[in-house]
Amino acid sequence: ATPTAIMVGVGKGAENNILIKDAESLEIGHTVNAIVLDKTGTITEGKPVVTDLLWSVKTDEQPQLEAVLYALEKQSEHPLAEAVVAHLTKSAPVQLETFTSVTGRGVSARYHNGIYLVGNQALLTENQIDLPAELARQALELQNQAKTVVFFARRMLEASKGEVLAILAITDPVKASSKQAIDRLVSQGIAVYMLTGDNAQTAAAVAKQVGISQFKAEVMPTDKADFVRELQAAGKVVAMVGDGINDSQALAQANVSIAMGKGSDIAMDVARITLITSDLTSVPKALQLSKQTVRVVR
Numbered sequence: 001a002t003p004t005a006i007m008v009g010v011g012k013g014a015e016n017n018i019l020i021k022d023a024e025s026l027e028i029g030h031t032v033n034a035i036v037l038d039k040t041g042t043i044t045e046g047k048p049v050v051t052d053l054l055w056s057v058k059t060d061e062q063p064q065l066e067a068v069l070y071a072l073e074k075q076s077e078h079p080l081a082e083a084v085v086a087h088l089t090k091s092a093p094v095q096l097e098t099f100t101s102v103t104g105r106g107v108s109a110r111y112h113n114g115i116y117l118v119g120n121q122a123l124l125t126e127n128q129i130d131l132p133a134e135l136a137r138q139a140l141e142l143q144n145q146a147k148t149v150v151f152f153a154r155r156m157l158e159a160s161k162g163e164v165l166a167i168l169a170i171t172d173p174v175k176a177s178s179k180q181a182i183d184r185l186v187s188q189g190i191a192v193y194m195l196t197g198d199n200a201q202t203a204a205a206v207a208k209q210v211g212i213s214q215f216k217a218e219v220m221p222t223d224k225a226d227f228v229r230e231l232q233a234a235g236k237v238v239a240m241v242g243d244g245i246n247d248s249q250a251l252a253q254a255n256v257s258i259a260m261g262k263g264s265d266i267a268m269d270v271a272r273i274t275l276i277t278s279d280l281t282s283v284p285k286a287l288q289l290s291k292q293t294v295r296v297v298r
């Protein structure tokens with residue numbers, strides 16, 4: 001495309017709340033035939049809210065444990081942690097002795113004679129904490145409602161085994177326009193994939209809501225970039241759409257990188273295109289814009 005066509009394209013993008021940082025994205029956007037979407041904050045609102053807190057300990061033990069849970073999540077920067085903190089009424093402050101954040105898993109801290117953990121099932125497994133059948137059943141039921149389930153557990157220092165203290169269900173609604181945007185991409189013959197660090201059950205429920213048939217759950221940030229690389233190795237021109245720090249490697253790897261304007265600064269720094277309104281319908285619009293830009297000179 002000519003410099004003029006690029007300038008026109010960038011201008012039209014801006015009018016549509018699509019910020020385009022380089023000419024290349026406009027040149028190749030129309031050739032994209034695979035799109036990888038992050039789930040949380042990209043397909044969903046990214047503003048999680050706790051809907052259920054189910055204790056598996058006696059009522060009189062709950063206030064003290066709730067204070068520990070609060071202290072743990074208060075130190076985490078994960079959006080799920082913010083939801084937990086917002087849900088709990090601030091109780092007497094608890095002084096945690098250590099704090100560890102486990103990527104893709106959750107957080108843990110030492111308090112008195114125990115290690116306290118909040119996170120996903122993998123975090124439980126890694127700490128030799130069994131999930132009782134009844135809790136597993138409840139978790140599955142909540143996950144099938146597209147909710148993310150997080151476990152609060154404890155292992156006493158001398159004990160060989162720990163116990164699950166509570167499960168929390170967290171909802172993060174799909175954005176109103178996500179399905180429409182994905183339908184449009186699919187109808188254009190573009191292969192659409194969803195990637196998430198969340199568990200398989202929740203991922204499947206969300207994918208179904210928006211009409212995505214191909215998705216991968218429980219992926220680590222490096223897995224996201226590897227997935228993009230695999231598609232490219234199979235000859236695909238890949239656009240990656242994400243909002244988080246954990247998407248930045250995949251964004252850097254993609255042929256066309258698109259960040260959500262309401263997402264993390266790091267994602268926006270890496271991505272060559274930013275969708276100011278964080279609305280997925282801007283993705284087909286951006287690809288259309290590329291088509292128009294290139295057509296000008298042909």
Ligand code: ADP
Binds near residue numbers: 220
């Ligand atoms: P994503 O943001 O896509 O879910 P992450 O890798 O950030 O991916 O997290 C993966 C999973 O780890 C979350 O879905 C959640 O189950 C668990 N997790 C991570 N951090 C926390 C936290 N602070 N509190 C509770 N669970 C957490």
Ligand code: MG
Binds near residue numbers: 038
């Ligand atoms: Mg995200």
